[in-house]
Each structure stands twice: as structure tokens, then as C-alpha cells.
Amino acid sequence: MLRPELNELLTQTGPGMPMGELFRQYWIPALLAEELPEDDCAPVRVKILSERLIAFRDSQGRYGLIDEFCAHRGASLWFGRNEEGGLRCAYHGWKYDVTGQCVEVPSEPENSNFCANVKLTAYPLIKVGDILWTHMGDPASRPEPPEFEFVHVPSEQTYTSKRWQECNWLQALEGGIDSSHVTWLHSGALRSDPLFKGAKGNQYNIGDLKPFFEVAEADGGLFVGARRNAEDGKYYWRITPWIMPSFTMVPPRGDHPVHGHFWVPIDDENCWVYTFDYHPVRALTAAERQAMEDGFGVHSENIPGTYRPVRNKDNDYLMDREAQRQGKHFSGVEGIAIQDSSLQESMGPIVDRTKERLVPADSGIIKARQKLRKAALALRDHGVTPPGVDPAHHRVRSAAIVLPREDSFLESCRDAVTATPGVPQTTV
Amino acid sequence: MQNRPILLNSCARAATAAEARFRIDAPITPSRGARVVALDRRAESIVRRVAEQRWSSARFFVCESPGSSNGDMADVALLSTDGSASRLSTELIGADVAVMVATADDGAEAACAIGDACTLRGIMTAGVVISDGFGAEATVSALRPHARVLMVTRDEHDVAEVLSALRA
Numbered sequence: 001m002l003r004p005e006l007n008e009l010l011t012q013t014g015p016g017m018p019m020g021e022l023f024r025q026y027w028i029p030a031l032l033a034e035e036l037p038e039d040d041c042a043p044v045r046v047k048i049l050s051e052r053l054i055a056f057r058d059s060q061g062r063y064g065l066i067d068e069f070c071a072h073r074g075a076s077l078w079f080g081r082n083e084e085g086g087l088r089c090a091y092h093g094w095k096y097d098v099t100g101q102c103v104e105v106p107s108e109p110e111n112s113n114f115c116a117n118v119k120l121t122a123y124p125l126i127k128v129g130d131i132l133w134t135h136m137g138d139p140a141s142r143p144e145p146p147e148f149e150f151v152h153v154p155s156e157q158t159y160t161s162k163r164w165q166e167c168n169w170l171q172a173l174e175g176g177i178d179s180s181h182v183t184w185l186h187s188g189a190l191r192s193d194p195l196f197k198g199a200k201g202n203q204y205n206i207g208d209l210k211p212f213f214e215v216a217e218a219d220g221g222l223f224v225g226a227r228r229n230a231e232d233g234k235y236y237w238r239i240t241p242w243i244m245p246s247f248t249m250v251p252p253r254g255d256h257p258v259h260g261h262f263w264v265p266i267d268d269e270n271c272w273v274y275t276f277d278y279h280p281v282r283a284l285t286a287a288e289r290q291a292m293e294d295g296f297g298v299h300s301e302n303i304p305g306t307y308r309p310v311r312n313k314d315n316d317y318l319m320d321r322e323a324q325r326q327g328k329h330f331s332g333v334e335g336i337a338i339q340d341s342s343l344q345e346s347m348g349p350i351v352d353r354t355k356e357r358l359v360p361a362d363s364g365i366i367k368a369r370q371k372l373r374k375a376a377l378a379l380r381d382h383g384v385t386p387p388g389v390d391p392a393h394h395r396v397r398s399a400a401i402v403l404p405r406e407d408s409f410l411e412s413c414r415d416a417v418t419a420t421p422g423v424p425q426t427t428v
Numbered sequence: 429m430q431n432r433p434i435l436l437n438s439c440a441r442a443a444t445a446a447e448a449r450f451r452i453d454a455p456i457t458p459s460r461g462a463r464v465v466a467l468d469r470r471a472e473s474i475v476r477r478v479a480e481q482r483w484s485s486a487r488f489f490v491c492e493s494p495g496s497s498n499g500d501m502a503d504v505a506l507l508s509t510d511g512s513a514s515r516l517s518t519e520l521i522g523a524d525v526a527v528m529v530a531t532a533d534d535g536a537e538a539a540c541a542i543g544d545a546c547t548l549r550g551i552m553t554a555g556v557v558i559s560d561g562f563g564a565e566a567t568v569s570a571l572r573p574h575a576r577v578l579m580v581t582r583d584e585h586d587v588a589e590v591l592s593a594l595r596a
Contacts, residue, residue, distance in 0.1 A: 195475070214577075214580065269445070360577040366593040367579060370585075
């Protein structure tokens with residue numbers, strides 16, 4: 001349960017809002033690199049943190065992320081021509097470079113200096129892995145680029161997709177921290193999904209429906225451990241890291257690639273979900289990559305040419321009651337990603353947390369909200385840099401492991417939850 | 429791909445902010461009761477501070493000793509933060525969660541007794557271990573078998589945070 005003012009604090013990420021300012025401390029995904037595939041390609045409209053922007057790649061391969069609207073009359077630069085080192089407004093020909101600087105106003109005399117005084121808001125846009133990242137905060141406090149392992153392994157070892165989710169970012173993120181839903185909502189996938197099935201750990205999941213939970217603080221966020229009974233009096237642990245503000249990793253299964261998510265607010269009622277799969281020490285197989293492209297695992301099948309899932313709220317996620325009855329999909333919705341999004345979107349655009357009935361098993365969510373709130377207020381009131389900004393905090397992994405009962409999951413798994421190049425993931 | 433009509437009851441309509449206005453706004457029944465037990469001396473001062481806040485039905489105790497045998501099970505002697513003496517078996521009547529607060533591992537015996545008593549009665553158990561990083565391992569190990577959910581934290585405010593979230 002949250003008081004209304006706390007719910008608003010955590011869910012509003014527009015300019016000037018405490019949580020909005022918190023997000024602006026981080027490098028966050030702005031779009032996939034595939035959306036700007038070549039120099040002078042078509043510009044892309046980008047809305048993040050409630051700001052409407054336009055992304056483009058100029059003739060020299062430089063990336064730009066600038067105010068969507070021309071300084072002249074406010075026309076959208078999405079209609080513009082991306083040519084000769086800048087984006088030219090289709091209305092009267094005003095032209096901007098990747099820094100937002102106006103470089104040409106055709107109606108002014110040839111030797112006019114007018115355009116030097118016209119500059120659109122612009123944010124940096126850098127390619128790290130398959131993602132173009134931006135930092136929308138004060139340039140003076142801009143951190144070093146992100147160091148998440150999935151964007152630093154060789155390209156043949158990693159795959160990232162993206163989907164639009166029609167709800168506030170926080171209820172989507174909370175699904176990534178909440179391990180207890182997996183045994184129920186995703187039970188069908190543990191048996192059938194090509195990127196999940198076959199792992200021994202799945203049997204522990206299916207065999208123990210009442211896991212115990214431990215929540216422990218990490219420098220960048222939290223580690224949430226879920227333990228289930230294994231054989232010989234041991235425990236099967238699944239360890240989920242959350243790095244602030246909105247990065248989580250799912251514990252691995254067998255030798256399947258490891259996956260996770262990055263939730264980025266579009267506005268307060270929509271978010272982008274960047275979903276990745278990577279293997280720390282080997283290339284993804286053709287079959288694995290195809291499965292990801294087809295929307296298996298934690299990815300989604302999107303409407304061609306868009307990042308909107310085929311199964312969306314306009315078609316009730318193609319709910320299949322017969323599949324639900326037969327246990328093929330616990331909720332009747334196909335696909336792990338859409339199983340999550342369907343329920344999270346069903347809560348409404350911004351869930352009313354004053355009506356919740358949380359239970360102790362929700363401790364990870366409780367603690368995450370507390371850390372977000374404290375960090376947002378510490379930033380606002382005292383200028384304190386929040387956890388997760390330091391790239392050193394990004395070097396984490398999820399893990400799955402069987403341990404003796406007396407062992408602490410964190411003490412025993414320090415190495416397992418640290419991203420180390422060339423070292424395989426710890427998995428069961 | 430199936431084409432389906434958008435019906436009045438479809439998610440596309442039901443999940444809008446406008447439709448959220450029609451969510452039933454009935455008062456939420458308070459939880460039946462949380463019992464918060466400090467397992468050691470430092471935890472006691474934390475629990476006493478938390479007890480001073482306003483709660484709906486939570487009760488706060490200091491663990492005095494694992495206590496005498498009550499049938500097959502040790503019955504913990506408790507001291508309420510208001511000074512009255514009680515026993516675990518009495519306090520668990522009507523409870524739906526027991527929250528154990530620990531800063532050291534010397535409450536292991538009491539944690540065992542509380543865990544066993546709660547298991548017998550179908551009462552949820554949770555533990556909050558407050559630690560600055562040193563010695564947490566032993567404390568966590570002591571509580572792990574007896575708490576279905578454990579939070580290990582540097583911040584004592586998490587005790588109140590958890591109780592607030594649980595509507596205690």
C-alpha cells in the first residue's frame with residue numbers, strides 16, 4: 001500500500017518531477033540502433049520521460065536527439081529531410097545539426113548570423129551494444145557510459161528487442177522484481193518455450209510452489225533471492241538483480257542465454273520495454289536467435305514495422321480460454337512477455353497503489369519503492385547522486401544455483417552475481 | 429491471426445484511466461494483525477521506536493526468552509512495548525503475520541520457537557535483519573529456516589516500511 005502522494009512521486013517522470021529528475025541522472029535507452037540503420041536515414045520520433053524528441057543519424061554517422069519541433073513555427077521535424085550534415089524542416093527549410101544548433105535559415109540574408117542564436121534542446125545519443133543511449137540530465141554530472149554486460153559482449157552473443165507497454169513504468173518494473181509470479185503465470189512456458197525448457201532448475205520451480213524470499217541491498221539496487229527445495233536437503237536459489245532505476249535480469253536456466261529488461265518511461269501512462277538475451281561465453285545459435293526474433297522467451301512478436309506487440313490490449317491479447325483450460329498457458333495468453341504486459345496493463349495506466357493488499361512475499365517490491373523514493377528525495381533535496389549511476393554498479397548478473405541449506409545466497413554467490421568477461425553464468 | 433471485435437468489456441476499454449474511475453471504492457479491511465518481535469537488544473530499541481508510530485492493529489514485543497515448554501513446543505515469553513508481559517501462544521491468536529527483527533544472531537532460539545509456532549498455526553513469517561554489513565551472515569543464517577521472507581538491510585526504517593506496506 002502506498003499513500004497517493006507517494007504513488008504520484010514514484011510514477012511521474014516528466015521534467016521537473018523528482019522521479020523524472022532521478023531518471024535524468026542515468027544513461028537510458030532511447031531507441032534501438034536498428035532504428036537508425038545508416039547515415040542520412042529517416043529520422044525517428046522518440047518520446048521518453050514525457051519529452052517529444054527526434055532522433056537522426058547525419059551524413060557523417062553522428063547521432064542526434066533533439067527537440068521534435070522546429071524553432072520557427074513548431075512543425076514536427078519528423079517530416080524533415082535528413083541531408084548534408086543536418087535535419088532540414090520540411091516547412092521553410094530551417095536546418096539543424098545533431099547538437100540542435102540551427103545551421104541554416106533560408107529566408108535570412110546569406111551573411112546573416114541569425115541562426116547562431118537558434119538552438120533546439122538536444123541530448124547526447126551514443127551507441128553501446130545494440131542500443132542508442134541518452135542522458136537527459138545536466139551535462140556537468142554526466143556519468144561514464146553504461147557497462148551492462150549484455151551491451152559489451154561480442155555482437156554474435158547478444159540480441160535486444162523492444163516493445164511498447166501501455167502502462168506506467170513502475171508497475172512494469174515491479175513485475176521484474178517480483179519472482180513469485182513465475183511459477184504461476186509462466187508455468188506453461190517452463191515446459192514448452194524453446195528458450196526456457198529443459199533446464200533442471202525448471203523442475204525445482206514446478207515442484208515447489210511456495211518459495212522463500214530474501215532481499216538484500218546491493219550498491220546499485222537490490223538482489224532478490226528466491227529459494228526452493230532441492231534434493232538432499234539443499235536449496236535451489238534464483239537470484240534477481242535490480243539496478244536502479246529500472247534494469248533487472250532474470251535468473252538463467254540451464255545453458256540458455258540469460259535475459260533481462262530495461263524499462264524506460266515514454267510518459268506516465270506508457271513505457272518502452274527493452275528486452276535482451278545474451279550468453280557470456282558463446283555465440284547465440286541460429287535457432288536461439290530465430291526464437292528471439294519470433295517472440296519466444298521474454299521477447300514479443302510485434303506488428304511488422306512497429307514495436308507494438310501483435311497481442312495487445314486492443315485484441316484482448318488474443319486470449320485463448322481453451323489453452324487456459326488445458327494448462328498450456330496459465331492465463332490463456334501466449335508468450336511470457338505478453339503474459340506479463342497483459343496483467344500489468346490490466347491494472348490501468350497508473351495502478352492505484354492505495355488499494356493494494358501487499359504480503360510479505362512482496363518485500364522486494366516494498367524495498368525497491370523505498371530505495372527509489374529515498375534516492376529521488378535525496379537528489380532533490382541534497383543533490384545526492386543515486387545508486388546505479390556509477391557504471392561499476394552495472395557489472396552484475398543474475399544466477400541460479402543449488403546451495404547447502406546453511407549457505408547465504410549472497411555470500412556464496414559474490415562471484416556468480418558479478419559480471420566477469422569470459423566467465424560462464426552460474427546456472428542450473 | 430485472429431480478428432476480434434473490440435467489445436465493451438475488452439481490455440482496450442476496461443484498462444483506461446477513465447474506466448478506472450469505476451473501480452469499486454469499498455473500504456479495505458484492515459489486516460488481522462501483525463506481531464512484531466525484537467529478537468535482541470539493539471532490535472528492541474528499533475522496535476520500540478517503530479511502535480511509537482500509528483498502526484492499525486500491529487502489536488510490538490521484545491523477546492524475553494524462549495520460555496517454558498507449552499506442550500511440545502517452547503512458548504516464548506514476550507514483553508510488550510507498553511510493558512505488559514505475555515506469551516507467544518497468546519499473541520498469535522488472531523495474527524496473520526509475525527515479523528521478527530534482528531541485529532545479531534543471539535535470537536536464533538527464539539526465532540526457531542516463533543517459526544515453529546507460526547508454521548503450526550499457518551501464520552506467515554517475515555524477518556528483517558538490520559546490519560551495517562558486519563555479522564549479518566550469522567544473523568541471516570539464524571533466521572533463514574524460520575522466516576519465509578527475509579529482508580537484509582542497512583536501514584532500520586525498513587521495519588516501518590514493511591509494516592506500512594502490509595497495512596499493519
